[in-house]
């Protein structure tokens with residue numbers, strides 16, 4: 750099958766392209782770096798010609814509230830229109846577990862807007878909702894740093910390895926559309942400060958991690974249930990400890 754991976758040069762996208770190619774598919778990485786831009790439309794129709802499946806793994810260059818909403822609306826809208834024109838039979842997208850439970854977050858609102866576009870477009874689709882990636886924890890710590898202190902919510906997270914996300918997305922891309930949502934998550938719930946502290950300790954990073962019930966993550970406060978997964982979620986196999994053991998700085 751020809752499968753176009755929008756954002757195929759990114760963290761998850763590059764792994765999905767590799768996985769699909771290894772299974773004998775024609776996996777095409779499509780992003781500004783390969784001459785395909787879902788905002789301007791550059792290269793989009795040519796990339797989609799003859800494709801059976803499109804996997805949308807693009808991310809916004811800016812996480813500012815208005816910019817990220819504009820990105821996912823414009824990118825998703827242009828992409829779905831181009832897919833209809835090209836006769837693509839399955840749209841796969843990666844969104845976020847619990848986004849609908851944290852409306853104070855501009856990023857999460859943008860991901861919900863992305864889902865709503867997909868559900869309204871009439872294209873056969875599968876939405877894969879994931880929890881946070883282990884690979885995102887270092888950037889999360891940096892964003893929460895003030896001086897030598899990293900202040901993060903006290904709530905549970907249930908993060909997952911990027912390789913496990915990519916494996917799940919690869920399986921979905923090769924399967925029939927479910928016209929609904931599949932959830933994936935890591936195998937354990939862990940307190941946010943414990944995750945950040947473990948990464949910084951492994952990195953010999955001297956910053957102090959403080960748990961604060963009112964600290965915001967992507968603009969929102971969190972409870973233990975906000976962005977952890979329900980009981981139906983497919984769980985990745987990689988534990989946090991196993992990931993950290995092979996992902997030291």
Ligand SMILES: NC(=O)c1ccc[n+]([C@@H]2O[C@H](COP(=O)([O-])OP(=O)(O)OC[C@H]3O[C@@H](n4cnc5c(N)ncnc54)[C@H](OP(=O)(O)O)[C@@H]3O)[C@@H](O)[C@H]2O)c1
Nearest residue numbers: 756758759760761780781782786787788807808844881882
């Ligand atoms: N981080 C998390 O914990 C988390 C959790 C759940 C879901 N997600 C979702 O997972 C998805 C993938 O995230 P990621 O971390 O793999 O992203 P990433 O590494 O930041 O990669 C982003 C990709 O988007 C591409 N892109 C940017 N602007 C584009 C445009 N105008 N047209 C086409 N492609 C464009 C980039 O292309 P270039 O390389 O050419 O710039 C790059 O390939 C995102 O939608 C994100 O919301 C993330």
